[in-house]
Amino acid sequence: MTGVAQLLVNGVALGAAYALVALGFVLVLNATSAVNFAQGDLVMAGGFLAVALAGLIPLPGILLLPLVAALMAALGLLVSLLAYLPLRHRPPVSVFISTIAVGIILQNGATLLFGPEPKAAPPLFGGGTLEIAGLLVPKQSLAVVAVAGLLILGQHWLFARTQLGRRLRATAQDPEMARACGIPVTVMVAATFALGAALAGAAGLLLSNQFFVTPTSGSGLILKAYIAVTIGGWGSVPGAVAGALLIAAFEVLVSATLSYSAATAALYLALLAILAVRPQGLFGEAARSRA
Amino acid sequence: MPARKSTLFAAAFAAALSSAAGPATGPAAAADLDIPVLVPVTGFLALEGTSQRNGAVLAIRHAPEGLSVRSEVIDTGTSPEGAVTALVRAAGRGAPTAVAASMLGTQMLAMLPLADEYGIPLVTVSGTASITERGNPWVFRFFPGDGVTKTAHARYVAEELGKRRPAVIYQTTAYGQSGQAHLRDAFAKLGVEPVFEEGVDPGIRDMLPVLTKAMAADPDVLVLHLHSGPTALFVRQAAAMNPGVPIVAGSAMHQPSTAALLEPTELKGVCAETSASPVSGGSPEMERFTAEYRAAFGTEPDAFALGQYDGIRMVLDAAAKGADTPEAVRDALAKGTYGGLAMTYRSDGRGNMAHSAVIVCYDGTSRVPAVVKRYDVAP
Numbered sequence: 001m002t003g004v005a006q007l008l009v010n011g012v013a014l015g016a017a018y019a020l021v022a023l024g025f026v027l028v029l030n031a032t033s034a035v036n037f038a039q040g041d042l043v044m045a046g047g048f049l050a051v052a053l054a055g056l057i058p059l060p061g062i063l064l065l066p067l068v069a070a071l072m073a074a075l076g077l078l079v080s081l082l083a084y085l086p087l088r089h090r091p092p093v094s095v096f097i098s099t100i101a102v103g104i105i106l107q108n109g110a111t112l113l114f115g116p117e118p119k120a121a122p123p124l125f126g127g128g129t130l131e132i133a134g135l136l137v138p139k140q141s142l143a144v145v146a147v148a149g150l151l152i153l154g155q156h157w158l159f160a161r162t163q164l165g166r167r168l169r170a171t172a173q174d175p176e177m178a179r180a181c182g183i184p185v186t187v188m189v190a191a192t193f194a195l196g197a198a199l200a201g202a203a204g205l206l207l208s209n210q211f212f213v214t215p216t217s218g219s220g221l222i223l224k225a226y227i228a229v230t231i232g233g234w235g236s237v238p239g240a241v242a243g244a245l246l247i248a249a250f251e252v253l254v255s256a257t258l259s260y261s262a263a264t265a266a267l268y269l270a271l272l273a274i275l276a277v278r279p280q281g282l283f284g285e286a287a288r289s290r291a
Numbered sequence: 292m293p294a295r296k297s298t299l300f301a302a303a304f305a306a307a308l309s310s311a312a313g314p315a316t317g318p319a320a321a322a323d324l325d326i327p328v329l330v331p332v333t334g335f336l337a338l339e340g341t342s343q344r345n346g347a348v349l350a351i352r353h354a355p356e357g358l359s360v361r362s363e364v365i366d367t368g369t370s371p372e373g374a375v376t377a378l379v380r381a382a383g384r385g386a387p388t389a390v391a392a393s394m395l396g397t398q399m400l401a402m403l404p405l406a407d408e409y410g411i412p413l414v415t416v417s418g419t420a421s422i423t424e425r426g427n428p429w430v431f432r433f434f435p436g437d438g439v440t441k442t443a444h445a446r447y448v449a450e451e452l453g454k455r456r457p458a459v460i461y462q463t464t465a466y467g468q469s470g471q472a473h474l475r476d477a478f479a480k481l482g483v484e485p486v487f488e489e490g491v492d493p494g495i496r497d498m499l500p501v502l503t504k505a506m507a508a509d510p511d512v513l514v515l516h517l518h519s520g521p522t523a524l525f526v527r528q529a530a531a532m533n534p535g536v537p538i539v540a541g542s543a544m545h546q547p548s549t550a551a552l553l554e555p556t557e558l559k560g561v562c563a564e565t566s567a568s569p570v571s572g573g574s575p576e577m578e579r580f581t582a583e584y585r586a587a588f589g590t591e592p593d594a595f596a597l598g599q600y601d602g603i604r605m606v607l608d609a610a611a612k613g614a615d616t617p618e619a620v621r622d623a624l625a626k627g628t629y630g631g632l633a634m635t636y637r638s639d640g641r642g643n644m645a646h647s648a649v650i651v652c653y654d655g656t657s658r659v660p661a662v663v664k665r666y667d668v669a670p
């Protein structure tokens with residue numbers, strides 16, 4: 001039992017970071033109906049940005065976090081200006097391809113700037129392990145869960161309680177109606193990209209200490225985010241979080257009882273089963289059409 | 292998606308990277324020799340490929356007096372077609388004297404028929420066993436194959452540490468599976484039966500599940516054969532969980548960039564197999580190589596860099612002694628003996644030039660390991 005609890009502790013930390021990736025993915029999806037395939041590479045970019053800043057300003061990760069998020073938000077704005085807004089009236093495949101291109105550029109840029117070696121950002125507070133109820137819990141895992149939880153709650157507060165959040169939601173639900181109501185839709189879309197990139201940057205900082213960052217490490221993350229969003233329900237923020245936590249727990253527990261290969265196969269089988277029973281995902285709403 | 296991205300990436304930016312790497316020596320017009328460097332500097336093998344490139348480039352910069360060498364670095368990415376395209380491109384610009392060829396086994400396998408067709412010696416540090424088992428006279432491997440390194444790995448575990456219950460954790464890539472097969476054979480010859488074996492995908496982020504399962508099998512040693520990032524992940528999580536058994540890792544652990552991810556205390560008692568450890572020193576020549584490498588590339592050299600350096604140096608040595616055609620270079624590599632920095636190289640008749648491996652261990656106070664055991668195998 002202790003072993004399972006120990007595994008779940010790690011699984012929750014991993015799932016919390018996955019959730020930040022998935023949230024950024026859902027944000028852009030909701031606002032633009034476009035799938036941002038650069039989201040995983042934005043996480044990678046955030047990780048390297050944290051590594052670079054730590055080299056310039058030797059501070060603990062928690063103090064670097066706002067700076068990383070702000071700089072990544074600026075990068076998100078740039079991505080919206082270059083890869084989404086010029087193509088928004090084109091067929092959806094144009095944005096699909098342009099975000100893949102952004103990802104490739106980010107990977108290449110990271111290789112040129114930082115080299116291919118894995119790098120680690122500083123821990124949020126400090127290294128080491130705590131013993132809690134017989135479990136060895138890395139301090140970084142606790143910090144990751146706490147920070148990711150705060151960021152997720154902060155995003156919920158932003159959308160539920162602020163004027164900006166209401167405008168973002170209105171834009172996501174019906175851009176034409178939002179524009180008719182005087183909401184600057186283009187600005188809202190750009191803000192969504194910025195927020196998504198800021199979350200990716202935070203995830204990059206959190207992940208790159210425990211799991212390291214390489215120029216290609218974002219590729220696997222986007223797949224996890226995609227699965228999390230599909231399991232949770234496309235467009236559902238709670239669904240994205242729940243999907244990410246489920247994936248991480250599933251991976252950890254099946255890997256520990258069977259094997260990593262079995263966990264990968266089982267994850268996709270579970271995804272198929274969920275979609276067969278609830279095509280809209282666990283938290284998504286079923287689409288209805290009127291005759 | 293990752294594979295597609297890598298391919299697109301390699302295609303789109305190979306030229307940029309090539310020009311960023313720059314020519315290794317003087318202008319093409321003055322060149323007597325042409326030694327293109329066709330290695331993966333992007334993709335999942337970029338770390339090792341960059342070491343390989345740096346070793347080749349440094350060797351060319353150190354060309355003997357009187358030799359002028361033209362060289363171009365071309366990124367092969369990680370796909371077989373990327374390697375073939377790079378070789379076709381290099382051959383299309385003239386007749387290369389020899390090529391520093393990718394360390395990725397699947398890329399080497401794709402290049403072999405072309406090397407035969409064009410008549411170009413391929414000098415590599417690939418560990419994949421099968422590249423020298425196909426009767427191709429143009430391939431020369433300056434890194435010990437798995438048959439050498441995994442034998443040393445298993446012998447150190449069984450003979451020096453006296454362990455009889457290893458848990459073997461390997462990568463699910465071709466590299467990992469080749470190493471696992473050789474480890475299994477080597478342990479069997481020593482009368483040792485692993486109590487646990489499992490493959491791990493390179494993308495796996497949490498190593499606790501495999502560590503938990505391995506420890507449930509009650510091993511007396513953890514034996515790793517993983518790439519760089521996964522090795523560091525595993526060692527870090529094992530240090531946090533304090534499993535109470537030693538770790539003897541594969542060659543990725545000896546790479547300074549892998550050790551840089553870990554605190555010295557996390558490395559205490561960890562050992563690794565490799566062909567050489569330049570940062571550990573050992574001779575004035577090795578220390579001079581390490582200092583020059585640091586000055587040239589701003590990073591620490593590893594065994595891949597040193598193996599490729601030695602390989603290209605052997606080509607240049609042959610050229611300096613009069614081997615002025617690809618055929619002559621091939622014959623010199625196939626029949627000659629060369630005292631490199633890592634070891635003395637001599638072909639076993641199939642292009643396997645390296646027949647020594649070492650075990651390095653960390654003492655917990657620094658990230659520089661000490662060489663604790665050397666294994667020499669007669670070719």
